[in-house]
Amino acid sequence: xxxxxxxxxxxxxxxxxxxxxxxxxxxxxxxxxxxxxxxxxxxxxxxxxxxxxxxxxxxxxxxxxxxxxxxxxxxxxxxxxxxxxxxxxxxxxxxxxxxxxxxxxxxxxxxxxxxxxxxxxxxxxxxxxxxxxxxxxxxxxxxxxxxxxxxxxxxxxxxxxxxxxxxxxxxxxxxxxxxxxxxxxxxxxxxxxxxxxxxxxxxxxxxxxxxxxxxxxxxxxxxxxxxxxxxxxxxxxxxxxxxxxxxxxxxxxxxxxxxxxxxxxxxxxxxxxx
Amino acid sequence: xxxxxxxxxxxxxxxxxxxxxxxxxxxxxxxxxxxxxxxxxxxxxxxxxxxxxxxxxxxxxxxxxxxxxxxxxxxxxxxxxxxxxxxxxxxxxxxxxxxxxxxxxxxxxxxxxxxxxxxxxxxxxxxxxxxxxxxxxxxxxxxxxxxxxxxxxxxxxxxxxxxxxxxxxxxxxxxxxxxxxxxxxxxxxxxxxxxxxxxxxxxxxxxxxxxxxxxxxxxxxxxxxxxxxxxxxxxxxxxxxxxxxxxxxxxxxxxxxxxxxxxxxxxxxxxxxx
Numbered sequence: 001x002x003x004x005x006x007x008x009x010x011x012x013x014x015x016x017x018x019x020x021x022x023x024x025x026x027x028x029x030x031x032x033x034x035x036x037x038x039x040x041x042x043x044x045x046x047x048x049x050x051x052x053x054x055x056x057x058x059x060x061x062x063x064x065x066x067x068x069x070x071x072x073x074x075x076x077x078x079x080x081x082x083x084x085x086x087x088x089x090x091x092x093x094x095x096x097x098x099x100x101x102x103x104x105x106x107x108x109x110x111x112x113x114x115x116x117x118x119x120x121x122x123x124x125x126x127x128x129x130x131x132x133x134x135x136x137x138x139x140x141x142x143x144x145x146x147x148x149x150x151x152x153x154x155x156x157x158x159x160x161x162x163x164x165x166x167x168x169x170x171x172x173x174x175x176x177x178x179x180x181x182x183x184x185x186x187x188x189x190x191x192x193x194x195x196x197x198x199x200x201x202x203x204x205x206x207x208x209x210x211x212x213x214x215x216x217x218x219x220x221x222x223x224x225x226x227x228x229x230x231x232x233x234x235x236x237x238x239x240x241x242x243x244x245x246x247x248x249x250x251x252x253x254x255x256x257x258x259x260x261x262x263x264x265x266x267x268x269x270x271x272x273x274x
Numbered sequence: 275x276x277x278x279x280x281x282x283x284x285x286x287x288x289x290x291x292x293x294x295x296x297x298x299x300x301x302x303x304x305x306x307x308x309x310x311x312x313x314x315x316x317x318x319x320x321x322x323x324x325x326x327x328x329x330x331x332x333x334x335x336x337x338x339x340x341x342x343x344x345x346x347x348x349x350x351x352x353x354x355x356x357x358x359x360x361x362x363x364x365x366x367x368x369x370x371x372x373x374x375x376x377x378x379x380x381x382x383x384x385x386x387x388x389x390x391x392x393x394x395x396x397x398x399x400x401x402x403x404x405x406x407x408x409x410x411x412x413x414x415x416x417x418x419x420x421x422x423x424x425x426x427x428x429x430x431x432x433x434x435x436x437x438x439x440x441x442x443x444x445x446x447x448x449x450x451x452x453x454x455x456x457x458x459x460x461x462x463x464x465x466x467x468x469x470x471x472x473x474x475x476x477x478x479x480x481x482x483x484x485x486x487x488x489x490x491x492x493x494x495x496x497x498x499x500x501x502x503x504x505x506x507x508x509x510x511x512x513x514x515x516x517x518x519x520x521x522x523x524x525x526x527x528x529x530x531x532x533x534x535x536x537x538x539x540x541x542x543x544x545x546x547x548x
Contacts, residue, residue, distance in 0.1 A: 044399050045362040047324055063337050088319040097370060100397040120422065121395075123374040125318050148394065 002092075002108045004191065005076040006176040006227040008183040010252040012042050012070035013224065020065045021232050022055075022076055034086035036061065036078040039093040039104035040071040041180035044150075046102040048095050052088040072251075073178045077106040089126035093176075094134050096122050098142055101150050101179040105134040108229055109172025109188060119143075133167050137177075153182035153256070157248050160184055161258045164246060168262040176227060183249040185227045187241020188262055193227045194236040195252065223252025276366075276382045278465065279350040280450040280501040282457040284526040286316050286344035287498065294339045295506050296329075296350055308360035310335065310352040313367040313378035314345040315454035318424075320376040322369050326362040346525075347452045351380040363400035367450075368408050370396050372416055375424050375453040379408040382503055383446025383462060393417075407441050411451075427456035427530070431522050434458055435532045438520060442536040450501060457523040459501045461515020462536055467501045468510040469526065497526025 005022045007015050019038065036055035039048045047069070051058045055078050077092035092106040107130035114129050121142055122135040140163050145151050160177070164186050167173050174191050177184040185191060227249075231238035241247065243264075248256035279296045281289050293312065310329035313322045321343070325332045329352050351366035366380040381404035388403050395416055396409035414437050419425050434451070438460050441447050448465050451458040459465060501523075505512035515521065517538075522530035 046399075047362070048322070050321055059341055060337075063334075063341075067333055067337075088321070089317075097396065097399060099394075100399055102399055120373075120420075122371065123422070125371060125374055125376055146394075148397070 002080055003078045003229045004106050004108045004174060004176055004227065005074075005229075005232070006106075006178070006183055006185060007071070007074040007224065008178075008227075008249040008252055009072050009222065009224040011222055012072050013222075014068045014070055015074050016065050016068065018226065018232060019061075019074075019076065022078070022228070034079045035088065035091040036076070037091045037093050037106075038064065038074060038076040039095060039106075039178070040069050041073040041075075041102070041104065041178055042071050043180050044101060046095070046104065046180060048093060048104065050088055050091045052086060052091060073180055073183050075104050075106050075176045075178055075183075077108075087126065090128045090131070092130060094131045096134070096138050098138055098179075099145075099147065099149060099151055101181070103138060103177065103179045105137070105177045106130075106175060107133060108174040108190070111167065111171040111173065114167070114170040133173070133175075136167070137163055150179065150181060153184075153248055153250060156182070157184065157246070157256050157258070161246050161260055164188075165260045165262065168244075168260060173262070174229070181250065183225070183227070184246065185241075185249070186246045186260070187243065188260075189243055190229055191227060191241040192229070192231050192238045193225060193241065193247070193249075193254070194231070194233075194238045195223065195225045195254065196236060197221055197223060225249045225252050225254065276354055277352045277503045278380055278382045278448060278450055278501065279348075279503075279506070280380075280452070280457055280459060281345070281348040281498065282452075282501075282523040282526055283346050283496065283498040285496055286346050287496075288342045288344060289348050290339050290342065292500065292506060293335075293348075293350065296352070296502070308353045309362065309365040310350070311365045311367050311380075312338065312348060312350040313369060313380075313452070314343050315347040315349075315376070315378065315452055316345050317454050318375060320369070320378065320454060322367060322378065324362055324365045326360060326365060347454055347457050349378050349380050349450045349452055349457075351382075361400065364402045364405070366404060368405045370408070370412050372412055372453075373419075373421065373423060373425055375455070377412060377451065377453045379411070379449060379451045380404075381407060382448040382464070385441065385445040385447065388441070388444040403445075407447070407449075410441070411437055424453065424455060427458075427522055427524060430456070431458065431520070431530050431532070435520050435534055438462075439534045439536065442518075442534060447536070448503070455524065457499070457501070458520065459515075459523070460520045460534070461517065462534075463517055464503055465501060465515040466503070466505050466512045467499060467515065467521070467523075467528070468505070468507075468512045469497065469499045469528065470510060471495055471497060499523045499526050499528065 035052040111129040124131040309326040311324040385403040398405040
């Protein structure tokens, strides 16, 4: 069973401690032994780190636990391969560019008989159903929302709801998606979230390498949303997504929600893990 | 003045020592103080690491100097901003997917009045002339070489020669490009390369995390090509690209070369740095 983690905040923060708790699930407290990945976003800026080793043994994961990467949105994933070989090429998050933004995507669940016809706008590099679904999503978004410049989440969310409903007919489609502006999260079967004003385990932006600039003054209360397959911390008040709930988060706030018409999860084992 | 470094080898190797010498140019022995980046490729697998700090001060660069990432092709870049703000979003290598492969690109030089009309297939995320040139290259390659599956270098190289000649009319266009299968390098004004059978400072693939698989048995002599703006090591026999020479390297061998019809470099300072 794969695990998703995501963060969205009103100002850049580091997620070192939360990330440490999460990557521990990659082998130490969980059985997610087939690699992991994390995408950091701050506006248009993005960096993706991938590793095909167990997160709990990964020197890169340990390093990222110490190295203060600032971000307003983070998407992370630890993987237990059920589809595709355990290989770097199959590690989430996957990333593609659309309308001059970098879009990162992670999926939890298994899709059955999911073989969409792809135009070629975006093609999978690896073998996972997840990357195939992501490529189809991006292709459809591109076709339905043509134009230049970063699309607004108000345009993206309703189209994404429609597309995710289509994919969700093929199996479990819990996902997180971001372009650095908004965090989109579908709790098809299993996802939870929490919001904190200023939690202790998420550090405020340090001065190191900081270039606040006129565009992002430190005004208003710091708001942080975390999303995870399973709640990460006991102290925070986690809320479970209603099955089929698609939510949008920006600046550390839940700002949009829609209930998708998805089939009830099947108790068959083949439709559970991933 | 930016610096390019690239490596292509017949079997996966680590480039830690060469990388250390190269990143020292990011502030310690050079004046390339505006960030750096490196793309590792091994077949379809790819990882890009970017940092907007000086390479010589970067904890991430130091970490990568120790962390044994295996690759058959590497593209690295240290940056002195002359176009676009010093910002992560402007750090090379840039990466996009085409025909199910991840393509990484780094540029050295400055393009003047370079504003191609882009269809939208690939759009820049940052502000550099380099990323704009890369997006145009990928768009043109996609339009001229339609199809699925990884394109052969024999198809790509002649088209790339034509496209690079067009871009090269706008200024200095030294670049490195790879899809993990072939390394394409244009020495428009300044680039050097060397080949070694088995250099001491490039370590053989270790057993750690190694999954040789049936596709890559350790057969034949190990061949390694290095490409750099300036020769990195005194012991190796470096050869200078003829100005305007586009070369293709696969499996650690120079296998194709074409002389492009590019304007003579201008001695004007504005056309030199980047």
